[in-house]
Amino acid sequence: MTKVILKKGNYQRIFSGHPWVYSNEIGTFTAPIAGGEIVEVYDSRNRFVGRGYYNVKSQITVRLLTRDINEQIDEAFFKTRIEACLQYRHKLGYTENFRLVFGESDFLPGLIIDKFGDYFVLQTLSLGMDKWKEVIAKVLMERFSPKGIYERNDVPVRKLEGLPEQKHFLSDPFATKFQLEEQGVKIWVDVEAGQKTGFFLDQKENRQALKHIAMGAEVLDCFCYTGAFALFAAKFGASSVLGLDVSETAVAQATENASLNHFGKCCTFQAANAFDMLPLWAKEKKLFDIIILDPPAFTKNRAGIEAAARGYKEINLRAMKLIRSGGFLLTFSCSHFMEPGLFFEMLAQAAFDAGKTIRQVAFLSQAKDHPIVWSIEESNYLKGFVLQVI
Ligand code: SAH
Numbered sequence: 171m172t173k174v175i176l177k178k179g180n181y182q183r184i185f186s187g188h189p190w191v192y193s194n195e196i197g198t199f200t201a202p203i204a205g206g207e208i209v210e211v212y213d214s215r216n217r218f219v220g221r222g223y224y225n226v227k228s229q230i231t232v233r234l235l236t237r238d239i240n241e242q243i244d245e246a247f248f249k250t251r252i253e254a255c256l257q258y259r260h261k262l263g264y265t266e267n268f269r270l271v272f273g274e275s276d277f278l279p280g281l282i283i284d285k286f287g288d289y290f291v292l293q294t295l296s297l298g299m300d301k302w303k304e305v306i307a308k309v310l311m312e313r314f315s316p317k318g319i320y321e322r323n324d325v326p327v328r329k330l331e332g333l334p335e336q337k338h339f340l341s342d343p344f345a346t347k348f349q350l351e352e353q354g355v356k357i358w359v360d361v362e363a364g365q366k367t368g369f370f371l372d373q374k375e376n377r378q379a380l381k382h383i384a385m386g387a388e389v390l391d392c393f394c395y396t397g398a399f400a401l402f403a404a405k406f407g408a409s410s411v412l413g414l415d416v417s418e419t420a421v422a423q424a425t426e427n428a429s430l431n432h433f434g435k436c437c438t439f440q441a442a443n444a445f446d447m448l449p450l451w452a453k454e455k456k457l458f459d460i461i462i463l464d465p466p467a468f469t470k471n472r473a474g475i476e477a478a479a480r481g482y483k484e485i486n487l488r489a490m491k492l493i494r495s496g497g498f499l500l501t502f503s504c505s506h507f508m509e510p511g512l513f514f515e516m517l518a519q520a521a522f523d524a525g526k527t528i529r530q531v532a533f534l535s536q537a538k539d540h541p542i543v544w545s546i547e548e549s550n551y552l553k554g555f556v557l558q559v560i
Contacts (some may be wrong), residue, residue, distance in 0.1 A: 171210050173200040174224065176233060178214040181414045184234075186545035189222065189279045191232035197373075202468045205332070206301040208235075208243045223298020227332040233279035233298060242415070248302060249309050251278055256313075258430075259539050267350055275541045275549040281306070284367040286350055286359055288317040291367040292340060295323075307340040318344035320361045337362065349418040349430070353378075354439040355401045358423060365395060365420070372552050373464065374537040376500070379400040380460070383498050384408045387459035390492070392485070397424030397437065399462045399500070406434040408460075413439040415448060438457050445481075448488035459497040461489040464554075467505035475507050476486050479516050482508065487520040493559040498531065502554035508551050517555065530557040 177197040191211060202225045203209060211219040211232055218237055222234035226424040255276050259268050271283040273295070278295030283306075290310050292298040300323075307319050319340040328335055346362035349376060350369065361368040377399055380389075384406035391400040394413030403411045411433075415421050421441040436544065440447075444465070463485055468478035482503060489499055503513050521528045534541070536552035543549050 171208065171221075171225075174203075174211045175199065175216075175498065176207045176211065176219065178212045181213065181219075183545065185545055188545050189220075189234040189274055190230045191222070191234070193226075193229055193231045196231055204539060206297045208298075223296070223301070224296045225331055228296065228330055230296075234272075235277070235279070245305050245309065246459060248278075248306055250304070250315075251276070252309055252313065254284075255283075258530045258541075262538045264267065264539055267352060267369075267371060269537075270539075272540045272549070274545050282367070283310070284369075285314075286348070286361065286369065288314075289315070289344070289348065290316050290319045291361045292319060293320050293322055293325060293367065295327055295331070297326060297333055300328075300331075300333055303340070311341070312351065316341065318346075320346060323496075324353050324368070326462075335346045352398070353402075355398075355405055357396060357398065357401065357427050360423070363419070364423075365417075370395065370398065371501075372504070372540050373398065374536045374539075376502070376537075376554060379500060379532060379534065380406045380408075382406070383460060383556075387497075389460045389462070389464045390414070390458045390489075391464075392448070393463065393465045394424055394439065394488070395420045395464075397427045397439060400424065400437050400439070401427055401431055401433060401444050401465065402414075402465065403460065403462075404428070404431070404436045407511070408436060411437045412458075413437060414442055414444055415439070416441065416443050421556045444485060448485060448492065452488055452491050456492060457494045458492055459494055460500065461497075461547045462492055462500040463489055464500075464504075464550060467551075468503075469505050469507050472507055476510070478505060478508055479512060482513070483516050483520045483523075486517055487524045490521060490524040490559050493503055493526075495560055497559055499528075499557045499559055500534075500554065501557065502534070503553065506548050506551035508553075513553055517557070521559075526556070527560045529558040 209224045220234035220237040280299035282293040284291045324335045342552045347360040359368045385402045389403040389408045389411040391413040400413040418441045421439045424439040447474045468481045534554040
């Protein structure tokens with residue numbers, strides 16, 4: 171097998187568990203390497219670092235799959251890893267709908283697999299992982315006998331790997347829109363046309379934060395997508411819920427979800443831009459008891475942090491002004507570049523500018539089926555607060 175030898179240097183990041191080897195860390199290799207080929211990585215003193223896949227087109231030239239010199243990368247490897255992922259989820263009490271594989275955090279870099287009951291949605295975000303797609307689909311077929319597997323690789327990040335954006339069946343075709351049940355709430359999920367893999371599993375536990383506080387409350391769910399937070403607010407006794415999303419398709423789906431649960435009277439959804447509506451409602455002196463802000467990532471790179479922080483501050487400040495004294499703000503950022511410290515500072519500044527005192531009720535993070543490996547900072551992306559606004 172071709173050997174990739176690292177330059178002399180300090181590789182604490184790699185040795186503490188981060189699986190990426192950047193192009194500028196590579197010194198030499200023993201033979202020409204094809205895109206996606208499995209290579210062995212050694213440090214400058216010829217010590218084995220790990221085995222992983224190679225892509226010269228990517229800044230992240232090698233992603234390590236194993237640190238065990240005796241472990242080969244083959245079908246059995248994927249079977250073992252995926253089984254370990256499943257056992258971890260079972261241990262934590264997940265049974266039906268969960269993220270089965272969370273890429274780097276599950277030691278399967280570039281691979282995402284969501285399980286929605288009998289259906290699986292798969293993303294291969296790197297060339298090296300893409301090559302194993304059929305093998306992975308076979309492993310899923312044998313282990314779960316699913317009703318269907320769908321590939322949602324319409325993801326721009328694949329361009330950095332020289333891969334096309336695409337989506338299609340990895341099993342026999344099936345109806346891609348189906349119902350899920352999440353803790354007593356029914357939700358239509360469309361794995362072909364929905365956003366990302368169709369449903370945001372990472373907010374699963376955070377929707378429970380509405381329990382108790384939603385009772386009798388007037389709730390505004392900005393960035394509502396198909397209405398998951400809104401539906402839980404209704405389930406937990408909200409007197410009214412208004413959901414807002416810029417996507418007409420999301421709003422139509424949210425409306426359908428509300429009727430599915432007989433929440434049609436309590437929940438209303440509106441297609442509009444939150445950046446337009448929040449200031450407008452502030453002018454109209456509209457008030458809510460709870461506002462949920464779960465926007466898309468405002469930045470996907472370091473260069474965009476400042477502009478993103480301005481965006482986050484704008485919506486949070488406006489929302490704080492629209493909350494009755496004693497009411498609650500559930501606010502999130504899913505951009506890992508917006509680090510917890512920055513998010514915290516932004517909220518403190520927004521509260522000051524809004525003339526409000528905030529009390530932290532809870533700090534929230536991504537669901538447990540999206541584990542965070544401390545040495546892989548990219549794996550820590552979702553953070554949020556329940557704040558009481560006074
Ligand atoms: N809270 C949702 C997920 C939200 S994803 C859930 O739990 O399922 C972010 C949503 O924000 C997307 O549906 C996107 O269409 C919407 N969005 C993006 N920009 C927006 C804007 N300016 N105003 C309102 N919605 C917006």
